[in-house]
Amino acid sequence: MKKLALILLLSSSVAAQELDFPTGYREWIHLTTGMDMSYNPTLRLFSHHMFDNVYAEPSAYHAFLETGTWPDKTRLVLEGREGRTEGSINKEGLFQTGEPMAVEVHMKDAALPGGWGFFAYGGDKDPAPLLPQDTECYACHRKDGAVDTTFVQFYPTLVPVARAKGTAR
Helix, strand or coil, rough: HHHHHHHHHEEEHHHHHHHHCCCCCCCCCEEEEEECCCCCCCCCCCEEEEEEEEEEHHHHHHHHHCCCCCCCCCEEEEEEEEEECCCCCCCCCEECCCCCCCCEEHHHHHHHHCHHEEEEEEECCCCCEECCCHHHHHHHHHCCCCCCEEEHHHHHCCCCHHHHHHHCC
């Protein structure tokens, strides 16, 4: 019995180190879209424009509306898509194209150090490993996240909620 308990414990800690691809996330609540945003001043922009779309699981979004904070197990998805100017009838402005160029998840989990983890998916939909705690995104989100290490300051429908609930920094 002790051997089985140890195997289950090891399995769950290995599982906590990776996250399945968030299938169906485009049906979640759309929080915001940014364009050509970068939080790192030394990062060189691509030779093309990028849209960043952010989605929240519906249950987490509704809990945020009630409390002004994210419940445990919240998953927020950041999707990067190329922006183009030429296509079809477009004469001005930019539109999003093709498949996502990047998909990342910011997940709240009380079992993780700091209570949050980041997962970055490659071009496939295989499970993504937990990014190491020394990855720059952790420090930036802790320092600059408006609510609970998340960039609510860029989610226009949630900024007033966080202010009204007193959870915004």
